[in-house]
């Protein structure tokens with residue numbers, strides 16, 4: 001039977017040098033076509049969770065399954081291919097190439113995969129993020145929100161099973177953040193895209209279907225259909241508890 005989970009972590013622990021345990025026996029599933037926010041105090045393990053879930057780092061123990069593939073069974077080359085073809089990333093700093101136009105940036109993952117970029121596919125990807133008219137523009141000619149939308153189009157051009165977003169609105173003002181979050185919400189509702197987003201912002205988290213909380217590397221509960229107020233209250237409790 002096909003799993004309903006896009007990503008599954010089972011009893012995942014990650015130790016770093018100097019006795020740091022960044023993740024401690026974490027079991028979480030991320031359902032297909034759902035939008036999850038990951039929150040927790042600074043140092044609680046959010047980035048480590050994202051890195052392990054996205055196959056950028058290997059856990060010390062436990063199991064990570066992405067798109068039905070157990071990452072531990074994949075060698076480095078197969079893991080690289082899985083990341084390239086089935087996983088999309090968006091970062092706080094957009095990471096667009098400044099010398100390339102929006103279209104060229106969006107086409108990049110196809111080029112890296114050795115595919116000839118399909119212009120229609122690239123155009124459709126830009127249209128899906130509301131930037132059909134901006135294909136010839138370079139990043140410096142666009143606002144921060146527009147650049148982040150190009151980054152989202154680029155992340156989705158390969159139709160990945162899951163989109164990981166690490167503080168995607170961290171560099172944006174409130175209004176522009178809302179545009180990007182609304183876009184992410186629409187991608188989940190309209191195209192059943194799976195999104196996992198790390199954020200510090202309760203308002204950003206309120207766009208998700210679910211918020212999972214981490215504290216000291218451990219899973220610390222979740223909220224479904226979150227409101228910004230409930231998320232902020234839970235975060236204050238976690239921060240007070242981990243002081």
Ligand SMILES: Nc1ncnc2c1ncn2[C@@H]1O[C@H](COP(=O)(O)OP(=O)(O)OP(=O)(O)O)[C@@H](O)[C@H]1O
Nearest residue numbers: 016017020022040041042043044045046047048049
């Ligand atoms: N490469 C590393 N080597 C050693 N320790 C690390 C490494 N990366 C992270 N850590 C430690 O692991 C713990 C979790 O870090 P992580 O970056 O996952 O937290 P975070 O919740 O994303 O924090 P922030 O919100 O500040 O970005 C921290 O104690 C951190 O210092």
